[in-house]
Amino acid sequence: MRFITADSIFNGEDFLKGNPVLILVGEKIVDVQPESEINPLAIERFKGILTPGFVNAHCHLELSHLIGQVPRHTGLSGFAMELMRVRNGSKPDDVQQAMQAANDFMWSHGVVLCGDISNGPDSFAIKANSTLYYHTFIELIGLRPEAASPVFERGKELLRVLNEKGLAGSFAPHAPYTVSRELFTAIATENVKNNTTLSVHNQESPEETDFFRGSGKNIRALYASIGIDISWFEPAFANSFSYYFDTIKEARSLLVHNTFTGEAEIQAARHSEVWWCFCPRANLYIENAMPYLKHFTKYLHRTCLGTDSLASNNDLNVLNEANTLLQCFGELSIEHALQMLTSNGAEAFGLGHRFGRLQAGMAPGLNLIAEHNRNLTFVQKVI
Ligand SMILES: [Zn+2]
Numbered sequence: 436m437r438f439i440t441a442d443s444i445f446n447g448e449d450f451l452k453g454n455p456v457l458i459l460v461g462e463k464i465v466d467v468q469p470e471s472e473i474n475p476l477a478i479e480r481f482k483g484i485l486t487p488g489f490v491n492a493h494c495h496l497e498l499s500h501l502i503g504q505v506p507r508h509t510g511l512s513g514f515a516m517e518l519m520r521v522r523n524g525s526k527p528d529d530v531q532q533a534m535q536a537a538n539d540f541m542w543s544h545g546v547v548l549c550g551d552i553s554n555g556p557d558s559f560a561i562k563a564n565s566t567l568y569y570h571t572f573i574e575l576i577g578l579r580p581e582a583a584s585p586v587f588e589r590g591k592e593l594l595r596v597l598n599e600k601g602l603a604g605s606f607a608p609h610a611p612y613t614v615s616r617e618l619f620t621a622i623a624t625e626n627v628k629n630n631t632t633l634s635v636h637n638q639e640s641p642e643e644t645d646f647f648r649g650s651g652k653n654i655r656a657l658y659a660s661i662g663i664d665i666s667w668f669e670p671a672f673a674n675s676f677s678y679y680f681d682t683i684k685e686a687r688s689l690l691v692h693n694t695f696t697g698e699a700e701i702q703a704a705r706h707s708e709v710w711w712c713f714c715p716r717a718n719l720y721i722e723n724a725m726p727y728l729k730h731f732t733k734y735l736h737r738t739c740l741g742t743d744s745l746a747s748n749n750d751l752n753v754l755n756e757a758n759t760l761l762q763c764f765g766e767l768s769i770e771h772a773l774q775m776l777t778s779n780g781a782e783a784f785g786l787g788h789r790f791g792r793l794q795a796g797m798a799p800g801l802n803l804i805a806e807h808n809r810n811l812t813f814v815q816k817v818i
Contacts, residue, residue: 447794
């Protein structure tokens with residue numbers, strides 16, 4: 436049995452008052468007691484803030500070997516074109532080594548739960564051997580309505596391979612500009628049936644909005660560059676969100692990026708179980724833009740954080756995503772930032788009973804961090 440305390444303890448929702456001590460057996464919290472109830476000689480004291488293990492809600496382990504290879508500030512279609520180019524020349528051994536290193540880095544920096552996008556099975560073995568809990572999103576792509584059924588069947592096969600390794604997963608439409616409404620509907624229906632989370636890249640760039648208003652030459656150029664004819668696609672929507680959201684509104688959904696999301700979309704989603712996932716450093720990398728967090732002030736209890744991939748970030752330290760938001764939005768409190776990193780992230784996966792809270796009966800990991808002038812630094816993994 437261990438008795439652990441620190442200068443302060445954040446339990447996933449609030450800073451605890453009254454000098455509490457966490458009582459653990461192995462990795463499991465069995466009780467939280469006031470310090471006065473415990474033999475002072477038995478207590479381990481840490482300098483800093485204790486928190487539950489972190490949730491990185493959006494990652495692409497498969498792209499870990501591409502660190503530093505895609506230029507910054509290209510915009511989304513430029514990024515996608517460069518990404519495809521550099522990805523084609525990747526050696527399988529390099530890919531595996533980089534994924535393993537990325538996994539190890541996340542674990543040693545306090546991440547216990549990761550929502551990871553997979554286009555294929557390359558990362559499954561590493562995930563199966565990992566101490567991290569992964570929820571894998573099988574990402575599906577197909578703008579042609581008639582492709583929905585075969586694409587979905589291939590996705591089902593990949594999910595079966597994932598599940599066979601004992602790993603959890605669900606389906607994820609890549610983004611509105613690459614997925615038909617038919618495929619969105621098929622994915623949402625299946626995820627609702629399985630009571631699992633859907634993930635979609637949402638409003639990541641202004642090009643996306645242009646595309647759904649009928650212009651969008653950059654996204655059309657992206658399709659042309661890979662030899663896919665989309666001249667038949669004649670969208671006439673207010674934006675990408677209004678193209679797809681009604682097809683997924685019954686599903687628990689993780690909407691990722693939201694860099695160009697406005698109040699109208701937040702209002703439209705308020706009766707659905709939507710979680711807004713921000714990846715601010717990737718937004719700065721790709722678009723040199725930041726989501727307008729002020730719009731989300733009333734919905735901070737529905738926000739979480741992700742690093743995106745190493746193709747668009749310097750590292751997979753999800754604490755730095757919180758720091759980027761804390762620097763840009765004075766209204767965001769440390770408590771809110773820590774909620775995004777812990778309990779909110781866990782709830783987004785329907786895993787609030789396992790992760791994100793320092794609560795008796797749970798084994799959510801235990802991190803020690805420090806805070807100075809609204810900047811959070813990772814000190815160590817305690818558990
Ligand atoms: Zn992504």
